[in-house]
Amino acid sequence: MIVSSSRCLAGRGGGEGAAAGTTPTQGAAYLAARCDEALACAQAFARVRAIHAAPPAAPLAVPATSPPAGSRAWVVLLTTARYAVGVKALYNSIAEVESDYPLVVMVTEGVPPHVRDELQAQGCSLHAVGVQPPPAGAPSYASPQFIECWTKLRAWELGYEQVALVDADMVMVRNMDELLAAEADRHSIRAVHECFCVVPRGETRCAHLENARDGPPPHSGSYFNAGLIVLRPCRRVYEHMQAALLTFDLATLSFAEQDFLNEYWAGAWEPLPWVYNATKGLYASHRATVWDFRQVKIVHFTMAKPWELRHPCHSGFERLNELWWAAFGEPATISRILLKLHRHEMQLRSGAELSGVEK
Ligand SMILES: [Mn+2]
Numbered sequence: 172m173i174v175s176s177s178r179c180l181a182g183r184g185g186g187e188g189a190a191a192g193t194t195p196t197q198g199a200a201y202l203a204a205r206c207d208e209a210l211a212c213a214q215a216f217a218r219v220r221a222i223h224a225a226p227p228a229a230p231l232a233v234p235a236t237s238p239p240a241g242s243r244a245w246v247v248l249l250t251t252a253r254y255a256v257g258v259k260a261l262y263n264s265i266a267e268v269e270s271d272y273p274l275v276v277m278v279t280e281g282v283p284p285h286v287r288d289e290l291q292a293q294g295c296s297l298h299a300v301g302v303q304p305p306p307a308g309a310p311s312y313a314s315p316q317f318i319e320c321w322t323k324l325r326a327w328e329l330g331y332e333q334v335a336l337v338d339a340d341m342v343m344v345r346n347m348d349e350l351l352a353a354e355a356d357r358h359s360i361r362a363v364h365e366c367f368c369v370v371p372r373g374e375t376r377c378a379h380l381e382n383a384r385d386g387p388p389p390h391s392g393s394y395f396n397a398g399l400i401v402l403r404p405c406r407r408v409y410e411h412m413q414a415a416l417l418t419f420d421l422a423t424l425s426f427a428e429q430d431f432l433n434e435y436w437a438g439a440w441e442p443l444p445w446v447y448n449a450t451k452g453l454y455a456s457h458r459a460t461v462w463d464f465r466q467v468k469i470v471h472f473t474m475a476k477p478w479e480l481r482h483p484c485h486s487g488f489e490r491l492n493e494l495w496w497a498a499f500g501e502p503a504t505i506s507r508i509l510l511k512l513h514r515h516e517m518q519l520r521s522g523a524e525l526s527g528v529e530k
Pocket residue numbers: 338339340398471472473
């Protein structure tokens with residue numbers, strides 16, 4: 172199920188900024204500075220990202236406090252009570268698909284004590300983290316909630332061997348333990364291509380358009396959605412990312428940590444199949460050729476949240492929202508809702524209603 176990484180790893184190097192307007196040499200400038208603290212990391216990353224010609228192999232030192240082998244978890248960040256319902260639905264769904272791995276909730280000081288108590292009573296493992304403020308010089312973001320997303324980077328600090336960082340607006344509908352069971356590489360991450368068809372960004376092409384037709388997407392489509400990231404926590408990588416952050420022109424990162432992670436891990440991320448981050452954008456734009464309710468493993472409720480009932484942008488997603496509500500209230504019905512949605516899609520396809528959906 173895991174897509175080969177060779178194309179991605181061999182490709183972009185430091186050459187092509189995925190985020191429009193970002194200078195590709197920013198990261199290289201940092202790496203060239205060779206801060207002692209991060210030298211081993213820098214060499215390892217320079218090798219993977221092909222920012223420099225291959226330097227002498229310098230194995231990354233094993234951290235003094237290695238996490239126990241086999242310690243793996245789903246991880247979600249919660250910074251406000253508003254998204255606690257999302258975490259509850261996610262937790263329910265993970266239990267319903269009988270995952271062998273726990274859900275760890277990284278909570279910040281913005282989460283009130285009674286919300287923490289509720290989550291703990293439900294069965295979530297809480298892990299308090301400090302807020303990572305937006306870096307100085309950060310722009311006005313595409314969405315105000317992005318300001319809090321920088322704290323996601325703290326997942327690299329966790330004392331786990333391997334984690335899958337997921338968003339609080341996701342619901343697991345099929346067991347996907349293979350993401351945590353399969354050994355991930357320490358020098359790359361795994362994620363799913365972003366779909367740019369609903370909210371186009373510059374000239375970047377949606378990789379899913381290419382996936383549906385000619386197989387591997389072009390490098391210009393190599394931008395991932397940060398809603399699901401499989402990673403190996405490493406404090407030195409965390410520190411290296413923090414230092415690298417200081418060298419980026421943050422005014423260009425309008426999608427906050429997602430843009431930064433795409434720059435930092437450019438050429439060193441492995442594309443996962445769409446089923447591991449099935450966004451509403453994908454559902455809206457590629458139902459005829461990509462989306463299949465019989466395959467999807469985790470749905471990502473991007474844009475309007477299903478629990479924000481007064482949000483004006485639910486049109487066209489009402490049926491998909493049923494999945495979230497099932498996970499929140501009656502998780503035992505998730506598979507029945509999936510089947511119902513699949514049958515509805517088949518009816519649409521046999522009619523003419525889906526014509527024109529594919530862009
Ligand atoms: Mn999200």
